Amino acid sequence: MTQTLTIVDHPLVQHKLTLMRQRDTSTAVFRQLLREISQLxxxxxTRSLPMTTRSIETPLMEMxxxxxxxxxxxxxxxxxxGNGLLDGMLELIPSARVGFVGLYRDEKTLQPVKYYFKxxxxxxQRLTIIVDPMLATGNSSVAAVQMLKDAGARDIRFLCLLAAPEGVARMQEAHPDVPIVTAALDDRLNDKGYILPGLGDAGDRMFGTK
Incomplete structure (x- = not known):
């Protein structure tokens, strides 16, 4: 499973994630922690972004x-x-171009259905980073990656806060060329598709709609 999976075990990431997992963490604090952890x-x-050099002038000399x-x-x-991770990343990379993928699950087929794509x-010609806090069943993530490939993306990475083994396996099977970066690989999914131990519904906790 570690073939394309990177778990960021930095102490600050793990500490902030623990605070986010706690059920009594408020919406405001959860949102702030998500912004902070997304930057980490x-x-x-973005560790392997392509680099070049350019001539600049320091106060002392050219280099x-x-x-x-x-x-x-x-x-x-x-x-x-995904917007919770997006906000924090844009503070770090303000010049990035931004896109959105809207998906909902068809209750009969349980398959993701696209309702928005921009x-x-x-x-x-761009590194494309997909952000979504939870990689649970992997169905939506797999669909989103395929949409982006169909739109021309060739260098894609997937960033999430938590991942379940089932979701990672689904992604690796469908898109073995897409690296996954996450703060934690949790135990499993429950019968409703929630990650365990997890942190609940990330969207509800972020927007106060629980």
Whole structure:
């Protein structure tokens, strides 16, 4: 399972995640922690961005300094909970292009159905990072990745807060070329598709709709 999976075990990430898991953590605190942890996770998911050099002038002399190369990366939020990770990442990478994928689950087929899709152009020339706090069954994530591939994306990474083994396996089977970065790999899914021990519904806790 570790083939494409990276678990960010930094102490600050793990401490903030523990605070988020607690049932009595308020909506405001949960939202703030999610913003903070998303920035820490962003360091890992962007670790291998392409680099170049450019000439700059310091107060003392000219130098060839490292700088990001290529087109601005694309951050793609899976609505609605993905926006919590998106907000924090945009503070770190304000020049990123942003897209949104809206999916809901058909109650009869249990398959994801697209209701919104708006993404940046030239995805074939951009690193594309999909953000969604929970990788549970993996059905929505697999569908979102396929939509982005169909839209031209070639270099895709998936960033989540929590992952279940079932979701990771589903993603690795459908999209073995997409690395997954997460703060924790939890135990399993319950019969309703929630991650255990998890932290509940990330969207509800973020927006106060529980």
């Amino acid at each position: 996770l962003a360091y890992e998911v 060839e300094a490292p700088a990001l190369a290529g087109r601005k990366l694309a951050l793609i939020s899976i609505l609605r909970a 993404v940046p152009d030239q995805l074939d």
